[in-house]
Amino acid sequence: METRRRSVVKAVLWNAMGLAVMTLVGLVATGSAAVGGTLAIVNTAIGLTLYVIYERVWAGIAWGRNV
Structure with missing residues (x-):
């Protein structure tokens, strides 16, 4: 699972x-x-x-992941 911090950093960089x-x-x-x-x-x-909300929702969905 992706951390909240990683999601936020990705979102900030994308939005910059x-x-x-x-x-x-x-x-x-x-x-x-x-x-x-x-x-x-x-x-x-x-x-x-x-985007942060979108990423956090998808971080909690296991569908399509190779675990």
Whole structure:
């Protein structure tokens, strides 16, 4: 089983990459670094929360694992 700490670290790293990409996309789409950055931060906060929950649920499911 995966530890809670590992799940959180994976989620934070994944979302840091997503934050960088979303900031760039938001900047290109809106022409504003402030608006693009705000959109990226909101998206990252929601995505991080949901991803941690998703990973923890799957960490408790044995289906498909080679044990």
